[in-house]
Amino acid sequence: MNNQRCGSFEYPAPLIYLGLKLLDKLRYKNYQIAITLIIGGVVLALWKPFVLIEGLQVAGLYASIALPMALILGIVGIINLAHGDFMMFGAYFAYWFTVYTGADPLVAIFPVSLGLFLIGMATYRGTIKYMHGAPELIQLLLTFGISIVLQQLANLFWTSQPVSIHVGYASASATIGTFTFGTYGFVYVAAAVILFIGLFHFLRHTRIGQAALATGQNPTGAKLVGINIDRIYLLIFSISIALVGVMSVLFLTRHSIFPHVGGIFTLKSFCLAAMAGLGNLTGILWASLILGLGESFVKSFMGYAGWADIIFFVLIIVVIMVGSYRRRVK
Amino acid sequence: MKNWRYIAYTVIIAIAILFPFYTGTYLQHTATAILIYLSLALSWDMLLRTGQMSFGIAGFFGIGGYAAALTHLKWGIDPLLSIILGGIAAFFIAFLLGLVVLHLRGMYFAIVTLALAEIFRVIVRNLHSVTGGPEGSVLPSAIFGGDPSKIYWLILAITITTILVSEVFQKTRIYFATTSIRNDELVAKSSGIDIFKYLIFVFAITSAIQGIIGSSYAHQYAFVTPEETFHIHFTLLPMAMCLLGGMYTTMGPVVGALVLGTIADYLKLQLPYGHLLVYGVVIIIVILFMPRGIVGTVRERLERGK
Numbered sequence: 327m328n329n330q331r332c333g334s335f336e337y338p339a340p341l342i343y344l345g346l347k348l349l350d351k352l353r354y355k356n357y358q359i360a361i362t363l364i365i366g367g368v369v370l371a372l373w374k375p376f377v378l379i380e381g382l383q384v385a386g387l388y389a390s391i392a393l394p395m396a397l398i399l400g401i402v403g404i405i406n407l408a409h410g411d412f413m414m415f416g417a418y419f420a421y422w423f424t425v426y427t428g429a430d431p432l433v434a435i436f437p438v439s440l441g442l443f444l445i446g447m448a449t450y451r452g453t454i455k456y457m458h459g460a461p462e463l464i465q466l467l468l469t470f471g472i473s474i475v476l477q478q479l480a481n482l483f484w485t486s487q488p489v490s491i492h493v494g495y496a497s498a499s500a501t502i503g504t505f506t507f508g509t510y511g512f513v514y515v516a517a518a519v520i521l522f523i524g525l526f527h528f529l530r531h532t533r534i535g536q537a538a539l540a541t542g543q544n545p546t547g548a549k550l551v552g553i554n555i556d557r558i559y560l561l562i563f564s565i566s567i568a569l570v571g572v573m574s575v576l577f578l579t580r581h582s583i584f585p586h587v588g589g590i591f592t593l594k595s596f597c598l599a600a601m602a603g604l605g606n607l608t609g610i611l612w613a614s615l616i617l618g619l620g621e622s623f624v625k626s627f628m629g630y631a632g633w634a635d636i637i638f639f640v641l642i643i644v645v646i647m648v649g650s651y652r653r654r655v656k
Numbered sequence: 657m658k659n660w661r662y663i664a665y666t667v668i669i670a671i672a673i674l675f676p677f678y679t680g681t682y683l684q685h686t687a688t689a690i691l692i693y694l695s696l697a698l699s700w701d702m703l704l705r706t707g708q709m710s711f712g713i714a715g716f717f718g719i720g721g722y723a724a725a726l727t728h729l730k731w732g733i734d735p736l737l738s739i740i741l742g743g744i745a746a747f748f749i750a751f752l753l754g755l756v757v758l759h760l761r762g763m764y765f766a767i768v769t770l771a772l773a774e775i776f777r778v779i780v781r782n783l784h785s786v787t788g789g790p791e792g793s794v795l796p797s798a799i800f801g802g803d804p805s806k807i808y809w810l811i812l813a814i815t816i817t818t819i820l821v822s823e824v825f826q827k828t829r830i831y832f833a834t835t836s837i838r839n840d841e842l843v844a845k846s847s848g849i850d851i852f853k854y855l856i857f858v859f860a861i862t863s864a865i866q867g868i869i870g871s872s873y874a875h876q877y878a879f880v881t882p883e884e885t886f887h888i889h890f891t892l893l894p895m896a897m898c899l900l901g902g903m904y905t906t907m908g909p910v911v912g913a914l915v916l917g918t919i920a921d922y923l924k925l926q927l928p929y930g931h932l933l934v935y936g937v938v939i940i941i942v943i944l945f946m947p948r949g950i951v952g953t954v955r956e957r958l959e960r961g962k
Contacts, residue, residue: 405763453940462762463709464943467899471939474892474932482930589888593774596767632782639771639778646764647756 359612363619370619375505377622383511385618389518390573392595392610393525394566399599401542401562404454404465408473409595410588412567415476416442416574417583418484424491431491431579439571446567450560458559473592480585490582510580517576518611521569525607538562597642600649617641672812676805684804688876690917691811692869695818697894697901697909699865702822705831705904706858707838708758709766711891713866715773716746718886720867721874722780725793728875735799739871746867751860758855770891777886792881799875807876814872818865822906825858834858889932893920896935899942902949911951 370378395409419441420434427433449472457465500509529535541548541558549555581587598617602609617638624634676684696713703710724742727733733741757768780787787793800806825831833854836844844851870890874880893916894909901912916938923931946953 453944456944463766464947466709466763466766467895467939468943470892470895471936471943474936475940476936478930478933478936482927482933485929593767593770600767633778636775636778639775642771643768643775646760646768650760650764 359616363612363615366619370623374623374626376507377619377626379507380511380625381615381619381622383508383514383618384622385614386512386514386516386518387573387577388591388594388598388618389611389614390514390521390576391570391591392598392614393518393521393607394569394573395592395595396599396602396607396610397525397566397569398563400604401538402454402559403542403545404457404563405462405469405596407466407469407592407596408449408476409570410591410593411473411476412442412446412588413570413574413577413591414480414583414585414588415445416571417578417587418480419571420575420578421484421489421491421583431493431575434578435572435575438575439568442571442574443564443568446564447560449567450563454563455556455559473589477585477588484585486585488582488584491578493579496579513576517573518614522607522611534558534561593642594638597638597645600642601645669816673809676808681804684808686917686921688804688808688811690913690921691808691815692873693893693897693917694910694913695811695815695869696866696890697897697913698818698822698906699862699869700894701898701903701905701909702825702865703858703862704898705825705838706834706855707841708761708855708859710769710859710862711766712769712773713894714886714888714890715769715776716750716863716866717870717873717890718773718780718880718882719749719776720746720870721880721885722787723867724871725795725874725880726787729793729795735875739868739875742871742874743864743868746870747860747864750863751856754856754859758852758859773886773891777882780886781882787880787882790882792879792884795875795878798878799872802878807872810872811869811876814868819906819910821861821865826906830854830858892932893935896939898949900938900949902951902953905951908949908951912949915950 367378370381391410391413395406398404398406398409416438419438420431423429423434423437424431453468453472457468496510498509499506527535529539537548537553538558538561540551541553541555545555548558577583594617598610598613601613601616620637620641621634624637625631675687679687696717700710700713720742722742723745724735724738727741728735728738753772757765757772760768781790783789798807799810825834833844833849836847836849837851837854841851870885874885894913897912897916898909899912900916901910902908916935920931920934923934927933942949948956
């Protein structure tokens, strides 16, 4: 009898407990953002499903380009204003490779990422190595100089005419009911997820990754426990540039490229990294979802497509201003 | 000794003023372009002396250009007056934005000014009814009927004014305020310097200079488009010139602009695509090997020689 009473009273308890736990989690920023995004996504799916699909694909592209930048920012501690230009350079390599060999552009992933790995290595050895401890503005100017050099080299080799590669599978589409949408764009979402999981595993569960994480947190401490931080910086910088190279090939299959194509991705990646906070890889995914969905949402209104560019710039200013306000209040 | 210096300045200014009498149209045109970049470089350096690096030169340059072109086009205001109006527009926009933006420091300020310049461009491109949209607006005729020597003198007058303003900034108490803000803000604050006031003042003045140069540029070519008037060159070239010459002085940007402007103009004839490569290379090499620029290095050598 007693047992039975207990049982009947205990039955709803786990549910309430779960509910309370969820409410409790809401105190954390990531959960709030996640819930807002899920609700927004459901509303969008019912109202404008195309915006949701398009936004997701764009967000995948942004996130996968921003993740390597966040890696450099978090561990090497350099704001790489040449980030997007490395991508542009990789895309031109891939274009070149495809035109010469006639192979599928996706095959170019291997030579291009290897090539960019070496370029990243040379860039670090030649310039960025000497910038540790230099004033922030000087670092910014230096990477700005690298970005100009890359842009102008591309201009010199390939002129400023936009080029593109057409592949059949890039225009694949699927139909649900009366609603048709392109499916190839989901390759960016997949790339972002794979990149994220891979980086997470690398940083947490491999010796080099742990050393890199330690270096990012405290270079002096890392040096004291015997980590060769110069080697780590070199490795992380080159790996990040190589990852950008992988993304550049995927970028080429869908978009046309020209020497200035990278600039906007540098800014967007920096904005996402600033939104997420230093070294917060998970935050990059949320931030890119907000940016991607917001942009496609504005683009979906007739006649306002031109204003979609402004979203991102307003977002970057708001993020930085709010951040500075918080710092001042503290 | 001091008199020699003034005589030298007078001779240089006289040569600069008489320049159009003994050169052709092409050289006058090139010299005008170099003077435009020289003033931009100097105005950028004036803000840099407070420790704030702006990436938004092109933004205020473009605002000035559009303000001058549109007031001339829509209301028929005299071109010279509209150039001043362009400067005033840039001054007020910089003042209002500065109230918010100048709370930021270092890279955050740099990135926000870069974003602001882009926002100006997007707004101008999308306000079809006012600005003419992506195609821009065409003025009925260039200023002074397109006479290159008169345009050269106009730009020269603006450049000399900019140099004088920069010297005023270097010789009065503004110099001590900006230098101490750059070196240590806390010390500056405890010495009784109103940091925010000085930052806003310098930011608005330098933006007004950039606006005036932008408006004379718009009148020189008699058209404005979002892509051309807000071009990233107007941010990038002055920075490279200033770095090459040496930061935090009046002499540095002037020397840097003359040297780099001449080299770049020569290279433009050799390499139609990618002649801007030299700017990137100069930025990297100067930062790595000659952080004090030409003027700083030469001065150091001279002092060591004594």
